[in-house]
Amino acid sequence: MEYHNCTDIGIVTDFPSLPVVKLLLFCRASINAIDCHHCTPLHELAANRYKHFDYHGEALEYCSDEELNDVEIIFKLFVDAGAHLDAVAGELTPEDCAEHEKLKRLFRMHPIQLSLKCICARMIQNRELNYTDCISKHLQSFIQLH
Secondary structure, eight states: OOGGGGGBBTOOOBOOOOHHHHHHTTTTOOTTTOOTTTTOHHHHHOOOOOOOEOOOSSSSEEOHHHHHHHHHHHHHHHHHTOOOOOOTTTTTTTHHOSHHHHHHHHHHHHHOOOOOHHHHHHHHHTTTOOOOTTSSSHHHHHHHHH
């Protein structure tokens, strides 16, 4: 949620948080999980405006260089963990959501390389084929990702 991004949540941490991401990846959290808007963690990372907000939702300042360096590390962790750069949410890939120049540069350094699985999933989505009764739940979520 936009108003929670880079917001102080008390004694725990700010988000996005490198230690939390490392913990979740260590616990095998799904790097390609989708939320109710079909956004993946990479979509959320890219769409973040990297501003600090007060409790009334007013922007105070942009995140520091150190915090932006953590964002770069998080991006690389996501890519190394197998995040799909081609995942689609509302017809937008994570790269399409990137607003901060540092993230745009990271996406340019990691161009999308579609696998045959991804191309097939995208074709099924684009042609609106009914697949729910034909394949496993795992494959259904993979198709929904694209």
